[in-house]
Amino acid sequence: MDKLSAMKAFVRVVESGTFTKASESLGVPKAQVTRLVQSLEQDLKTLLLNRTTRRVVTTADGAAYYERAARVLDDVEELESNMSSAKLQPRGKLRIDVSPPVANQIIIPSLADFCERYPDIQIDIGVGERPVDLVGESVDCVVRAGAVSDPSLVARRLGEVRRVFCASPAYLKRCGTPQHPTELEDEPHRVIRYFTYGGGRLGYALERDGEQYEFNPHSTIAVNDSSAMVAAGLAGLGIARSNSVVAGPYLESGRLKLVLPDWNAGSIPLHAVYPPNRHVSAKLRVFIDWVADVCAKSLASPH
Numbered sequence: 001m002d003k004l005s006a007m008k009a010f011v012r013v014v015e016s017g018t019f020t021k022a023s024e025s026l027g028v029p030k031a032q033v034t035r036l037v038q039s040l041e042q043d044l045k046t047l048l049l050n051r052t053t054r055r056v057v058t059t060a061d062g063a064a065y066y067e068r069a070a071r072v073l074d075d076v077e078e079l080e081s082n083m084s085s086a087k088l089q090p091r092g093k094l095r096i097d098v099s100p101p102v103a104n105q106i107i108i109p110s111l112a113d114f115c116e117r118y119p120d121i122q123i124d125i126g127v128g129e130r131p132v133d134l135v136g137e138s139v140d141c142v143v144r145a146g147a148v149s150d151p152s153l154v155a156r157r158l159g160e161v162r163r164v165f166c167a168s169p170a171y172l173k174r175c176g177t178p179q180h181p182t183e184l185e186d187e188p189h190r191v192i193r194y195f196t197y198g199g200g201r202l203g204y205a206l207e208r209d210g211e212q213y214e215f216n217p218h219s220t221i222a223v224n225d226s227s228a229m230v231a232a233g234l235a236g237l238g239i240a241r242s243n244s245v246v247a248g249p250y251l252e253s254g255r256l257k258l259v260l261p262d263w264n265a266g267s268i269p270l271h272a273v274y275p276p277n278r279h280v281s282a283k284l285r286v287f288i289d290w291v292a293d294v295c296a297k298s299l300a301s302p303h
Contacts, residue, residue, distance in 0.1 A: 002036075003040075003043075004073075004076065005036055006036040006037065006039055006040040006043075007040065007069045007072065007073060008026070008073055009022065009026065009032075009033045009036040009037055009040075010036070010037050010040055010048060010049075010065075010066070010069060011066060011069050011070050011073060012025055012026055012033075013033065013037060013049065013056060014049075014056075014058055014062070014066050017055040017056065018054075018055050018056065019033050019034055019037075019056065037049065044061075044065070046059075046061045047059050047061065047062070048061060048062035048065055048066075049062055067138055068138075070093065071138055074092040074093050075092075075281075077091065077092060089118060089119070089120050090118055090120065090121055090281070090282035090283040090285075090286050091118075091120035091121060091283065092120075092121065092122070092281070092283050093121075093122045093123075093124065094121055094122065094123050094124070094140050094283050094284065094287055095123075095124045095126070095138060095139045095140050096123065096124070096125055096126065096139065096140060096141050096142065096143065096287070097125075097126035097127075097128065097132045097139050097141075097142040097143075098125060098126070098127055098142070098143045098144075099127075099128070099129055099143070099144055099145060100127050100128070100129070100227070101226065101227075101243075101245045101246045102143055102144075102145065102245060102270070102295075103125060103127045103143075104127075105245050105246070105248060105249065105298075106245065106294060106295060106298045107125070107143070107291060107294065108125070110294045110298075111123075113290075113294075114287070114290050117286075117290070118283070118286060121283050121286075121287070123287075126139070134153070134273075134274065134275050135275050140274060140281075140283075140284050140287075141272050141273060141274035141284060141287070141288065142272075142273050142274075143158070143270070143271070143272050143273075143291065144270070144271060144273060145161050145243075145245075145268045145269070145270050145271075146268055146269070147269065148271055148273055152275075152276065153273050153274065153275060153276065154273065154274055154275070154276045155271040155272070155273045156271060156272045156273075156288055156292065157269055157270070157271055158270040158271060158272055158291065158292050158295040158296070158299075159269075159270050159292075159295045159296055159299040160267040160268070160269055160270065160299060161243045161244060161245055161267060161268045161269075161270050161299060162243060162244045162265070162266075162267045162299075163241060163242070163243050163244075163265035163266045163267060163268070164241070164242060164243065164244055164247055164251075164258060164261075164265060165191075165206075165239055165240070165241050165258070165259040165260055165263075165265055166233060166239070166240055166242060166247050166250075166251060166256040166257060166258050166259055167233055167236075167238070167239045167240065167256065167257060167259050168233060168234055168235070168236045168255065168256060168257070169254070169255075169257055170236045171233075171236040171237075171238065171239070172257060172259075174188075174236070175188045175189055175190075176188075176189075177257075177259065178239075178259060178260060179260075180260075181206050181213040181215060181260065181263065182213070182215075184215060184217045184218075184239065185215055185216075185217050185218065187218075189217070189218065189238070189239065190217075190218055190219060190220055190221075190237070190238035190239070191204070191217035191218065191219050191238050191239045191240075191241070192219060192221050192222065192223065192229060192232045192233060192237060192238045192239065192240045192241070193217070193219040193221075193222045193223075193241075194222065194223060194224060194229070194241075195222040195223070195224055196224065197224070201216075201219065201222050203215060203216045204216075204217065204241060204265070205265075205266065206260065206263040206264065206265055207263065207264045207266075208262060208263045208264060213263075219238065220237070220238070221237050221238060226242060226243065226246045227246065229241070229242050229246075230242050230246050230247055230250065230256075233247075233250075233256055234250065234255060234256065239259050240256075241265060243268065244299065245298075245299075270295060270299070272288045272291060272292070274288075
């Protein structure tokens with residue numbers, strides 16, 4: 001049995017859903033596809049597919065085998081492409097995981113450009129904030145804001161996400177526009193704060209021309225999520241401390257206004273992170289270069 005041919009037949013059956021469609025895409029008889037998959041199951045001594053009259057679905061073992069087999073075939077295909085000609089377009093599947101604000105405000109709005117440049121790369125984009133096991137989940141890279149806590153990972157700095165204080169026009173009309181951080185601790189102002197479970201509400205810090213100001217402002221509302229922070233600001237509940245990515249669209253539209261814009265509220269580093277023990281494939285390399293360029297342009301926005 002040609003193991004690579006059998007793996008390719010199996011992967012194509014899973015992706016197309018039927019043996020007939022798999023045989024058509026591979027350009028070989030259906031009977032040959034069936035024999036290859038059956039030989040693979042015999043070699044592995046396990047059932048990979050449950051056959052029905054309309055389509056096939058993977059068993060638990062089949063689903064696990066598919067993830068690894070698809071990765072192996074991608075690597076083989078890319079290796080062959082790289083060896084045959086350095087000028088060939090990168091190709092294959094790329095799995096990334098991105099935090100929601102960066103995905104929705106930076107990467108996805110610009111993604112058409114990447115797809116036009118690299119039409120042979122298929123991208124799976126996981127969107128969320130959960131910790132990702134890059135090796136165990138076969139994720140090529142994650143894009144996250146904040147410090148990289150695992151020193152075993154390779155991190156490329158993509159830029160700095162600026163923190164900003166902002167409020168709705170209605171709130172500023174009602175309570176006035178503060179000119180100095182000291183005013184945030186006085187009536188009638190309210191500042192929406194972050195809290196952590198077991199850690200209480202967080203204080204804030206601002207800096208301007210060497211002058212630093214740390215404060216614990218009046219707050220009726222506290223949240224533990226950046227999107228909720230902006231939602232509270234839009235609702236006029238107080239002055240929100242957000243960041244330029246999350247608050248950016250609302251600042252551009254005028255639904256939020258910057259507060260104390262000449263004070264520095266700090267920033268958060270943005271990284272592309274990937275495992276050090278994985279070959280940096282051409283498809284991953286061009287994606288990281290592309291996303292670094294996109295982030296640099298987006299994070300340089302004046303808002």
